[in-house]
Amino acid sequence: MKNFFRPTIYIVAATISLFFCLLLSSIGYGKTITLAAENWQPYVFKQDKHNGFACRVISKAFEKVGVSVEYHFTNWARALEMAKDGTIDGTFLWYKTAEREPFFYFSEAPILTISVVFFHRKNMLFNWDTLDNTKSYLIGAPIGSHISDEFERYDKSGLINVKRISSDITLFRMLIRSRIDLFPHDFFVGYSQLNNSFSDDFSRVITNHPKPLTERPSYLLLSKKNPENRKIIKLFDKGFSQLMESGEYDQFLDEVLTKKQPTP
Known part of the structure; x- marks a missing residue:
């Protein structure tokens, strides 16, 4: 009787383990990345609940694929340099240029224009x-x-x-x-x-x-110093596509546009 149940338990345990591996694989790495940007309201704003429109979009897209985001606020030049050196994982709201492409993985779709x-x-x-x-x-x-x-x-x-x-x-x-x-x-x-x-x-x-x-379109950039970022940018692309299809992107943008409007 003992010999009968032992392999059965192993099979069940292996099946459960495989299920959770597949589940984790489908939702992402379950890790946290760090992105840098300058306060650039309404797109980036440290004091805002969501850290601004762009941060909200990026965080929500990554959330859909099991990746958490922490933000480091600094000036734009420093943000780009830190990401280029691999001190942090990436930065965002940058144009795609020939000078930047050797150092960064770019998101497939722009965050905004x-x-x-x-x-x-x-x-x-x-x-x-x-x-x-x-x-x-x-x-x-x-x-x-x-x-x-x-x-x-x-x-x-x-x-x-x-x-x-x-x-x-x-x-x-x-x-x-x-x-x-x-x-x-x-x-x-x-x-x-x-x-x-x-x-x-x-x-x-x-x-x-x-x-x-x-x-011009502006993108999320992840540093090529970390080879894993090649997979993470693809995860972001997947999450961002889901965000667009769900209508959440437009909802977030509408909330920005209905706030106090700029007057020339």
Whole structure:
């Protein structure tokens, strides 16, 4: 009797073990990764319940495949460098460029599309059709940011005058004080920063040109320093697809858009 039950117990135990292995395999690694970004409200915001729209989307997509996310908040240049070195697992809301592709795995779909416009003082008459029209202006831009392929080409060729600064808020202060003339920046983020970091008297002196400088998709990047990230980015792609199909992505975005709207 004992000999009969012993192999039966082993078979049951093995079956249960195999079931849980398959279950864990289907939902992901059950691990935690660390991503870095700069406070960039409404997309990234440390004080928000969900850490901002982009963090909410990324966390929810990873949650669907059994991966947890912790966020490290720093400036953009540092976030990219830490991810490139493998100090952290990745960063997000970056354009896909030839310079970055050797160092990062990119998500298959963009997290969101960044619409960049030129911010300027209202008392400065400004109009532009091509970047040639901006040659006489001092343009402020964040360190490490890739505004557009054309902008970078003009910048590297010295065809436009660009001053690189680490902080968006500092760039807006410089714009208000006439220390720079133009600031290419995301439309929603720009007005969110003006509304939340400056008094009405100061924020009202800034406006934007309606013509977008660029509208480009931005992605999640995971460091190639960790080979496991190749599998994790595919897990994210799976979770993100489920998030889009469920309608949750649109729900999260609607919640952002129905909050206080930016006013040019």
